[in-house]
Amino acid sequence: MQQHHQILIVGGGNAGLSAASQLLRKDKSLKIAIIEPSEKHYYQPAWTLVGAGEFDIAATERNEADYMPKGVSWIKARVASFQPEQSQVTCSDGSTYTYDALLVVPGLQLDWHKIKGFKETLGKNSVSSNYSFETAPYTWEMIKNFKGGVAIFTNPTTPVKCGGAPHKIMYLACDYWRKQGILDKCEVHYISGAGAIFAVKEFAETLEGVVANNKIIPHYLHNVTEIDGPNHSISYEYKDKDGNMVKESMKFDLCHAVPPQSAPDFIKESPLADPAQPLGWVEVDQYTFRHKRFANVYSCGDVSNAPISKTGAAIRKQVPVVVEHIFAQINQQQSNAKYDGYTACPIPTAYGKLMLAEFDYSNKPKMSFPIDQTKPRWSMWILKKYVLPWLYWNRILTGKA
Ligand SMILES: Cc1cc2nc3c(=O)[nH]c(=O)nc-3n(C[C@H](O)[C@H](O)[C@H](O)COP(=O)(O)OP(=O)(O)OC[C@H]3O[C@@H](n4cnc5c(N)ncnc54)[C@H](O)[C@@H]3O)c2cc1C
Known part of the structure; x- marks a missing residue:
């Protein structure tokens, strides 16, 4: 397998697969590799409904292979350390990979x-x-x-x-x-x-x-x-x-x-971790997701130190921004894309009733729908139980939403 990639992604979870898919939709000739050890991919947001007897646990687990974007090299390995000065990562089996741009999205521990x-x-x-x-x-x-x-x-x-x-x-x-x-x-x-x-x-x-x-x-x-x-x-x-x-x-x-x-231990112990945070999150600019000290390193999703709650909903708005910046860097250009801190938390308050809390860095509501979203509603329950899982597997991981 080729050891150098234009774009190397650590972690093929929600953020990693969405970002790879979106990058390939911009330019399918990009040489992208995802380092991901797991054969399985999980839709974690449904685990709340599983715990409430409203969702089948088996439906939250699918084969990673079925969601790996076509054209991406899947490296089935576990990253152990980073050498950002040499634009290199090392896996636990001793293999090393170099990159032009690195996206670090291994979730949290x-x-x-x-x-x-x-x-x-x-x-x-x-x-x-x-x-x-x-x-x-x-x-x-x-x-x-x-x-x-x-x-x-x-x-x-x-x-x-x-x-x-x-x-x-x-x-x-x-x-x-x-x-x-x-x-x-x-x-x-x-x-x-x-x-x-x-x-x-x-x-x-x-x-x-x-x-x-x-x-x-x-x-x-x-x-x-x-x-x-x-x-x-x-x-x-x-x-x-x-x-x-x-x-x-x-x-x-x-x-x-x-x-x-906290951040996974291999992140905490790496030069990418924010030295000011004992939980070891990756130190990025909260608007662009570019690393504060290593210009060709990016991170978003659960592992980044962006000061907003860690959700798949946030990732849906983060990925287009990080993709713009990586794409601009690969093409020796600049991007002005900025993330505003959007995140969402669908909170069921009873069976059949859900409040869709959406907000941003200002900690002010940022409603998507022209209704009062502070009120729990049946329509939002339907969104959580049926619409969002479908969107995740069919549109979000494939880079279409
Ligand atoms: C109970 C529960 C309820 C939730 N409810 C909601 C909700 O209602 N709405 C919502 O938006 N979000 C919800 N979330 C959060 C959402 O699931 C996460 O924010 C999202 O999955 C994070 O995506 P990620 O890509 O950062 O990490 P993940 O999706 O966790 O993916 C990380 C990937 O990195 C891989 N990895 C780990 N270590 C390494 C390594 N060393 N080398 C290479 N790869 C590695 C892992 O195998 C994994 O595939 C919920 C989560 C839970 C647990």
Whole structure:
């Protein structure tokens, strides 16, 4: 296989496949390679609906080969390190590849190990997480079989992919239990590392209403430190009003937990990482996605340090911008394309009701539809359940949307 490529892409996930497809739609003679070790590709946004019994887990997994754009060289390897001064990457098998332009999009890393006991009990002892393909179906088993008691939902202190996912599943669970006539027998707690239910005021107001209606007890700025599955106990810490660290535990009958998240270790340890951020995100210009120190390196999607929530919806607006800049560089031109920070979070507030939160770097709503999107609607539920999955597989990965 050719060892030098005009454009080398690290990661054939949502961002990597969309970018390769869009670049080839601009010029099909481009020499592009994607380094991607996985034979499978996942539509992760549907895992929330899997956990709520509304989506088939098998439909979220497809063969990577079926989505690799025609004309791209697929290198089935795992990148281990970067040598940006030599425009080179090295894989874990020792192979090296050089490039004119590099796009770094390997997603993020789930740090299960940062919560003691979590990994060991995941998928059993009434502890689950929609953040993994293997355990999202167990979330539904837990919700469906719950007979009342203490139900805990957690959200870590780090950024996560899809900031809404830790609490979306809580609203669906409460709605299900209400319909089963057992919500009155449930004590629902939300233990969150964030300081509020949602960052954008207009959407937060709606969610505060949902939290109150379901009698959910929120615990903000709390850090989960341990989940003891066999003893059904969760430990967490927070600062009291005098600034003293308080450590507490709570017993649960059901726990949906979300792991802390960071850049993959091989990114954190690389020269591409933002030295100012311990979580190791790739240091890019937030408007162009060009690396701040290496001019022929770009990054977007979950792994970049762009200060916006990490979603596929954001990637849909990021990729055309990064593609413009890479294409301009390859053709020795300049591009003025800029990303405004658009992201979206479709938040189901009950079965058949969804609020489509869209906003940008200003943390102000940026609505796509001529309706009040702070109101949960059935039409938006249909969008999430049927339209977006179709769009993803047929239009987004193929570079058409
Ligand atoms: C439960 C859940 C709910 C979500 N809900 C929504 C939602 O409602 N709406 C929304 O827009 N988004 C949602 N998301 C977020 C969305 O799925 C991600 O933002 C998106 O998939 C990120 O795309 P990416 O290309 O950056 O990373 P990914 O799609 O994760 O792809 C990364 C790729 O890089 C590869 N890779 C990793 N390491 C290496 C390496 N060393 N070398 C080479 N390749 C490597 C991986 O195998 C993978 O294929 C949700 C996510 C989850 C988990």
